Amino acid sequence: MEPGRKAGFFMFGGTVKRAIGFVVWLLLACGSAHALSQGELNSFVEPADVAGYPDMKLRNAHPHLYLKDEGDFDGDGQAERVVFWKTDQGRVYIASHLTGSYFQELPTGTLSLSKDMPRMGLRTVKPGVYKTACVKGYGKTNVKCVKSVTLKRDAIEVFTFEAASTLYVWNGKAFDVYPLSD
Secondary structure, eight states, rough: OTTOOOOOOGOOOOHHHHHHHHHHHHHHHHOOOOOOOOGOOOEEHOOOOHSSSEEEHHHHHHHHSEEEEEEESSSSSSSSEEEEOOOTSSSEEEEETTTTOOOOTTOOOEEETTGGGGGGEEEEOSSEEEGGGGGGGGGGSSSOOOOOOEESSSSEEESSSSSSSEEEEOOSSSSSEEEEOO
16 A cells, blocks of 8 residues: 555455455456447547546556557467457446457456446566466365466456456467456
8 A cells, every 4th residue: 555545445454355356356257258249349448537546546657557458469479459448338348359350358247437447457467477366265166276377478467456366368269267366
């Protein structure tokens, strides 16, 4: 927590933070996919959509305010873009333009422009080894625990500034989901 920062999420105690973080993690990791049509996606989430919220100071650390990024997610040697898309109804989806398709939705489920976007971001994660939330004892109990994931190419991390973080890795047909933290 930044010195002097007293409002918002950080007013809650550790137990409440963990509970809220777990709910957001469930949304990120277990959200049902929504079939998107190009007509449904109206525009990118803009800086004005998240301006004025406490996490703006953290957003300023990223050249695109954690609202979009680029990386070689499909391993073809070319950069693809990942973005938050919004609709006129205030729904938000995360999609990436991959080679051979116009866009591919990440399985995060539907997000809310007013409720979720002020505290959510995305970024490219470079190749390497990443420990998952399973190491800490978090995650769905009906899924095999994967303690770490080794990336050979870029992947996408979707996160809240206060807690939850989930890694999305393209496997050639869909995104595999790995919770990194609750």
